[in-house]
Amino acid sequence: MPQVGIVATGAYVPDTVVSNEEVARGAGVTDEWIVRKTGIRERRRADDRDATSDLAARAARAALEQADVAPEDVAFIVLATSTPDHPQPATASIVQHLLGAVNAAAFDINAVCSGFVYATAVAERLLRGAGEGRYALVIGADIYSRILDYSDRKTAILFGDGAGAVLLGTVPQARGIQETSLLTRGDQYRLISVPAGGSRMPASDRTLREGSHFFRMDGRGVRSFVQDNLPGALHELLDRAGVGRDQVRHFVPHQANGVMLGEVWPQLELPGATMHLALEKYGNTGSASVPITLDVAHRKGEFADGETVLMAGFGGGMTVGAILTQWAPTAYARAAAQHVTATVA
Template identity: 55%
Template sequence: MTLATTAHGRPPGGQSPVGVLGTGSYLPGHVVGNDEAGEPAGVDDAWIVRKTGIRARRWAKPDEATSDLAAAAGRAALKNAGISARDLSLVVVATSTPDTPQPPTAAVVADLIGATPATAAFDLNAVCSGFVFALSVVQRTLLASGGHALVIGADVYSRILDRTDRRTTVLFGDGAGAAVLGPTDAGRGVLATHLATFPAYRDLIEVAAGGSRRPASEETLADGSHYFRMNGRAVREFVAEHVPPAVHEMLRRAGVRPDEIDHLVPHQANAIMLDELTDALGLPNARLHTTVADYGNTGAASVPVTLDAAVASGAVRPGDLALLAGFGGGMAAGLALVRC
């Protein structure tokens, strides 16, 4: 296990704390209902709702790639933050469904939004925890160097789903969510982050082929190794065992009581799992924010998409304390405590 925890109530050297200055999201226009998603897998709307709480999801059009969704979300976040793409120090795209193996999807996004060559752009893959991992890495970088960054979570899972596999095809949607990070007022911003990876569980979620170990071939196409696979029951057990202790350890180190949390913005894995997780976390005053019923599991996009929805609804007020909780393939968990 690798573990990193930070608490930044007093940034070093008088540096301003780093906070979320604006959020944005983009969901493709094609709404896919449960009957359409479930028919190839032999399941119907009633079964999907009972098992997952999902009623619809969005799938990208044939001419839309991850970079297109990411750029649209990024532009929305920049507009809401009042920041120009030309002022960015960093563009980071968290994704496990990049446009291509090379170049990084972030380089495409930087070009699409009009960033300059002075903006460093790179991808980060921590699967569904990716946005929170990227937020943590960028926050620490900006604490040391200053500037502004655009952090995006984006995935197009519809391209890697086996439509006959009922365990996965009904769960996932496509989307992108983004946040602009930069200097904020004292007492606000990203107060703490906690990143953990449990590599012994890495085979619970995988795409087995298409990389350097098993390059795409006639054999991998024939056996479906290029499709996304997940052991749903084991993932549920992993989340129940490891995420609540990680949350409470981060709160303890940050000196924050569970009853001080105003908002819980978790990865939108499955509505049934989220209800179980919320009960296990024991955050009595936290409002749970969800988008899973309408958008499904959007991978690395789910936390920022849900955060943007919460902000846009007016539910999140200045001074509120929000807990962002990502978890997924690796297996990994990424947590962030943010004073809005």
């Protein structure tokens, strides 16, 4: 069976920048309060004409272009989102059409902010059974600006819009995805929700009046969930993979809240790792946050051949997902290294 790993990354964030001052006014807080509580200074907002599929397709194109792979060569598209274009059809089907990836089986996954990690785990297993030379696009995309109550300071200050993608393909042995871990605590599903719009509470005049279509979150409960579940999930994954905690060189977490991540960081016991953050500029982009942050770090050249990269998502459901990978230089990274060598010579 082929060894599967990340062969390219891509991301897309909208052009419109929304400052802390703008969201602070509606939420009854200040710029200083937002920075102190979250570490976020700005976020992006999608154009009114764009849907989640538009952002997802742009991020996917960036990954395909980085790898110089044609859309027709993609076998699978797995899209993680909790803000789909429509209840049905799957937003991934629309992305397939926008890309012209006519040979790809396409479907959505909703594990909220863990979605990208869940989707990557699924796509990796699909590719292992598909044979050499096949590709899968894994995309995380969300437009949370459409479901926020801008008077709710617990949520309005956190979220931005965006999309990130990775292209999975065959990599050398001893590289690529080594281990995955997926955890769901359904007994705590009420911590994060959009109550209305589904079969339990269909849309009605009453749900609209009550604001039941807005995103709701128990911030303290979520913080406790992350502190109680994330460290153990990561340690169990590393133990199962036979990788020491001091061997991890890069940690790419869901960009939920910079202050919360700073609080849980000592519990993770990763002394040799750099925690990568992009939330200061982009906020919490839901299922897009891990692949956007991964793309930012990758394009800066921060991952070296063979380095251990640990990605983790956590969010509604409640869910935790983690992926351990040994980095393999992508075509983009190899081209950059050759350019540097040629310049020095």
